[in-house]
Amino acid sequence: MTLNDLHLIQARELAGKKKIILRCCMAAGCMSSGSANVKQRLEQAVAEAGLGQEVEVRGVGCLKLCCEGPLVQADPQEVLYIKVTPENAPTIVATLRGEPADLPQTDLNAPFFKRQLSVVLANSGVIDPERIEDYIAAEGYQALHEVLTEATPTEVVETMVRSGLRGRGGAGFSTGIKWGTVAKTPGSRKYVICNADEGDPGAFMDRSVLESDPHSVLEGMAIAAYAVGADQGFIYVRAEYPLAISRLQIAIKQAKQLGVLGSGIFESPFNFSIDIRIGAGAFVCGEETALMASVEGKRGTPRPRPPFPAESGLWGCPTLINNVETLANVPPIYRKGAAWFAGIGTEKSKGTKVFALAGRVKNTGLIEVPMGTTVRTIVEEMGGGATGGGHIKAVQTGGPSGGCIPLPHLDTPVDYESLGRLGSIMGSGGMIVMDDTTHMVDVARFFMEFCMDESCGKCVPCRTGTVQMHHLLCKIMARKATPRDLEKLQELCDMVKHTSLCGLGQTAPNPTLSTLRFFRHEYEALLQPDTFGPHRTADHASLPAAETTLLHLRQTYRARAVEATTRAAAETTTTPTTAK
Amino acid sequence: MAAKTLTIDGRQVSAEEGATILQAAEEAGAKIPTLCHLDGIYDVGACRLCLVEVAGVPKLLPACTTKVAEGMDVRTDSERIRSYRRINFELLLAERNHICAVCVANGHCELQTLAYSLGVDHVRYDYRFPRWEVDTTHSLFGMDHNRCVLCSRCVRVCWHIEGAGTKNVAGRGAQSRIITDLNMPWKHADSCTSCGKCVQACPTGALFHKGSTVGEMERDRSKLEFIVTAREKGQWIAPD
Numbered sequence: 001m002t003l004n005d006l007h008l009i010q011a012r013e014l015a016g017k018k019k020i021i022l023r024c025c026m027a028a029g030c031m032s033s034g035s036a037n038v039k040q041r042l043e044q045a046v047a048e049a050g051l052g053q054e055v056e057v058r059g060v061g062c063l064k065l066c067c068e069g070p071l072v073q074a075d076p077q078e079v080l081y082i083k084v085t086p087e088n089a090p091t092i093v094a095t096l097r098g099e100p101a102d103l104p105q106t107d108l109n110a111p112f113f114k115r116q117l118s119v120v121l122a123n124s125g126v127i128d129p130e131r132i133e134d135y136i137a138a139e140g141y142q143a144l145h146e147v148l149t150e151a152t153p154t155e156v157v158e159t160m161v162r163s164g165l166r167g168r169g170g171a172g173f174s175t176g177i178k179w180g181t182v183a184k185t186p187g188s189r190k191y192v193i194c195n196a197d198e199g200d201p202g203a204f205m206d207r208s209v210l211e212s213d214p215h216s217v218l219e220g221m222a223i224a225a226y227a228v229g230a231d232q233g234f235i236y237v238r239a240e241y242p243l244a245i246s247r248l249q250i251a252i253k254q255a256k257q258l259g260v261l262g263s264g265i266f267e268s269p270f271n272f273s274i275d276i277r278i279g280a281g282a283f284v285c286g287e288e289t290a291l292m293a294s295v296e297g298k299r300g301t302p303r304p305r306p307p308f309p310a311e312s313g314l315w316g317c318p319t320l321i322n323n324v325e326t327l328a329n330v331p332p333i334y335r336k337g338a339a340w341f342a343g344i345g346t347e348k349s350k351g352t353k354v355f356a357l358a359g360r361v362k363n364t365g366l367i368e369v370p371m372g373t374t375v376r377t378i379v380e381e382m383g384g385g386a387t388g389g390g391h392i393k394a395v396q397t398g399g400p401s402g403g404c405i406p407l408p409h410l411d412t413p414v415d416y417e418s419l420g421r422l423g424s425i426m427g428s429g430g431m432i433v434m435d436d437t438t439h440m441v442d443v444a445r446f447f448m449e450f451c452m453d454e455s456c457g458k459c460v461p462c463r464t465g466t467v468q469m470h471h472l473l474c475k476i477m478a479r480k481a482t483p484r485d486l487e488k489l490q491e492l493c494d495m496v497k498h499t500s501l502c503g504l505g506q507t508a509p510n511p512t513l514s515t516l517r518f519f520r521h522e523y524e525a526l527l528q529p530d531t532f533g534p535h536r537t538a539d540h541a542s543l544p545a546a547e548t549t550l551l552h553l554r555q556t557y558r559a560r561a562v563e564a565t566t567r568a569a570a571e572t573t574t575t576p577t578t579a580k
Numbered sequence: 581m582a583a584k585t586l587t588i589d590g591r592q593v594s595a596e597e598g599a600t601i602l603q604a605a606e607e608a609g610a611k612i613p614t615l616c617h618l619d620g621i622y623d624v625g626a627c628r629l630c631l632v633e634v635a636g637v638p639k640l641l642p643a644c645t646t647k648v649a650e651g652m653d654v655r656t657d658s659e660r661i662r663s664y665r666r667i668n669f670e671l672l673l674a675e676r677n678h679i680c681a682v683c684v685a686n687g688h689c690e691l692q693t694l695a696y697s698l699g700v701d702h703v704r705y706d707y708r709f710p711r712w713e714v715d716t717t718h719s720l721f722g723m724d725h726n727r728c729v730l731c732s733r734c735v736r737v738c739w740h741i742e743g744a745g746t747k748n749v750a751g752r753g754a755q756s757r758i759i760t761d762l763n764m765p766w767k768h769a770d771s772c773t774s775c776g777k778c779v780q781a782c783p784t785g786a787l788f789h790k791g792s793t794v795g796e797m798e799r800d801r802s803k804l805e806f807i808v809t810a811r812e813k814g815q816w817i818a819p820d
Contacts (some may be wrong), residue, residue: 035788079602081595130612198766284752299748299749302643303624303625303747304625304642304646306623312710352738452754453752453753454752454753455752455753455754455757456752456753456756457730457749457751457752457753457754457756458624458626458627458730458732458756459625459626459627460626460627460628460629460671460672461668461671463675463730463753463754464671464674464675464754465671465754466753467675467708467753467754468671468674468705471706471708488705491667494666494670495663495664495667498639498664499628499631499640499664499668500628501625501626501628506735520783
């Protein structure tokens with residue numbers, strides 16, 4: 001495979017392009033509402049109408065407006081049909097001949113689409129994810145070629161640093177610095193891992209990227225591998241994503257056949273192969289050290305860091321772990337340049353962010369917006385506000401590790417620092433809209449239950465703390481808690497946050513802390529008065545009888561101990577005097 | 581090997597390069613509470629009791645897995661750490677059924693000793709009272725999951741000292757439990773060499789030698805009859 005071959009494939013694809021393309025969404029959302037049948041009937045209808053020469057029915061990745069699926073987009077007419085049934089197929093084909101039709105469609109000029117800026121999702125909904133030729137026609141693998149033939153690994157890392165890309169898995173660590181660390185760590189064997197263990201409830205960005213454009217992730221991994229000096233990559237993807245797994249398998253096979261993966265890529269001395277590892281459903285395996293243990297075939301539990309994976313990762317070798325979206329950002333950065341990428345977004349958060357917009361909002365689906373877009377723009381303008389005439393109460397980001405952004409803070413720009421200041425996190429990109437029918441204590445309870453079930457059980461604070469916090473939240477919901485319980489809950493949140501071993505435990509109290517910060521009145525409204533009179537923290541008289549007794553005992557013993565020591569000290573000082 | 585100088589609780593201490601804070605503190609005579617740590621096996625940093633403050637590091641670090649560094653300023657006993665340790669310990673006591681009075685390890689239990697030293701005389705959290713089973717199928721040892729604190733010391737000695745690999749952790753979160761082989765009764769765990777290292781490693785009464793539990797204190801009433809009637813029957817006199 002050479003650059004010439006890439007250009008040949010690209011030219012052949014563009015020359016063979018038909019006049020009209022019916023893009024039928026074949027991502028998991030639309031598939032589950034029957035888009036496979038729609039596609040089949042469309043193909044049938046095109047054949048019956050004798051339009052086979054002019055019309056192509058293409059199965060594509062996510063067309064973004066998931067709530068209205070199955071979706072079919074007609075090009076170049078620029079019409080997006082929504083809620084398409086197989087019976088609509090002949091009518092859609094008839095419109096191609098100019099016949100008028102009364103089919104539900106949506107306005108492609110609506111803010112939901114117009115406000116988006118596609119970098120990661122540029123190919124999503126456009127190319128057929130199961131054909132590498134489609135990806136090559138969209139300039140795919142050219143960045144890898146350029147990197148391999150024209151740049152040294154150090155230059156590749158420098159470009160990444162200049163782009164300002166930060167990890168899209170949630171924490172937002174600089175990707176360039178991470179690459180540089182792995183590149184500089186000596187080791188005869190190094191690995192690149194793609195973390196596709198997306199587990200936050202309500203998040204489906206990584207799944208959509210893998211289902212819609214798997215080659216961009218493969219290309220990103222190959223570039224990363226060249227930069228750090230790895231020759232083996234793993235994609236750790238959860239078993240709950242069968243469609244993503246099958247598309248990845250197809251993509252890897254095609255890439256190997258064409259020689260853009262494997263040995264001697266683009267006739268250079270660079271070798272790189274990718275294997276898939278399938279997760280068995282543990283949320284904690286999204287944590288990098290647990291993920292690596294799982295790839296090694298061990299029980300997926302985290303271990304203390306340092307040493308960081310960059311130093312000692314998979315089988316003790318230096319390892320680079322990046323999230324799906326981070327890696328999908330890589331090819332565009334090398335294709336269009338670091339300066340172009342750094343020009344998007346805010347000062348400290350560059351580029352775009354993909355969000356899975358879900359919850360009580362009119363337009364749910366996949367959106368990609370420049371960093372710095374306000375939450376209000378996303379949920380009110382693009383999302384179209386709350387469903388059923390309700391009012392938006394809060395927006396939850398970051399899933400079980402994140403927090404709520406209440407209505408007064410909706411003008412917060414979406415970037416790592418601003419969300420962090422509100423006690424939430426960027427997270428991997430789940431964005432759940434809540435309206436006034438949502439009870440915030442229940443939200444906190446839900447996420448706590450999730451963390452409790454998903455705790456790996458290794459460290460004490462997370463394993464036992466989540467159980468007790470969940471118990472207290474249930475108690476509050478059942479109107480059986482007192483102000484003292486609320487105090488206990490807050491104390492536990494603080495303790496679990498600061499003493500847990502890994503990110504799961506350290507962030508598990510976040511939804512509770514965040515709702516306590518902005519919706520404390522909802523907690524307080526459910527509390528019962530303390531059984532032992534009004535609650536006063538500093539006053540021991542208000543402690544329950546048993547606790548007072550213990551306190552008294554403790555004070556007595558302490559007093560006695562002090563007495564004994566003073567007596568002993570007095571004796572030792574007096575003894576010599578009597579001896580004289 | 582180069583030595584590192586650091587400060588532990590305001591005292592200048594020197595430690596070998598590669599040593600952990602815990603080792604350095606022990607040499608210097610500072611006592612850091614530990615539960616999942618056992619001399620001779622590698623550390624996992626799971627119990628979080630040995631967390632210490634290191635100046636300039638925002639997070640608390642486990643003393644058992646953190647290596648010493650030049651100029652490190654460590655605090656092992658601040659108000660904050662004491663409070664966290666206490667909560668940690670109370671959570672541990674509320675998790676399973678730790679009832680000292682009827683425990684085989686009563687008086688010889690690390691959990692009990694730690695509770696005394698940390699001043700944990702009551703637990704503020706609701707006891708969970710889970711129903712856990714006791715595996716007494718093995719001919720020599722028993723496993724009482726009610727007393728288990730999941731420190732994984734038994735697992736580590738089994739894999740890395742004995743090399744048998746019988747013990748393991750199964751399940752997730754509060755449902756985690758120590759299993760033998762593929763979660764089968766201990767007597768059917770063919771890989772077990774009955775070496776007893778796990779029993780020696782256990783900090784609580786979760787793993788015990790059979791015959792030592794309160795429930796196994798069986799009375800032999802026939803002896804009573806013998807004592808009372810032996811003289812009459814002439815049974816105490818040896819036949820010629």
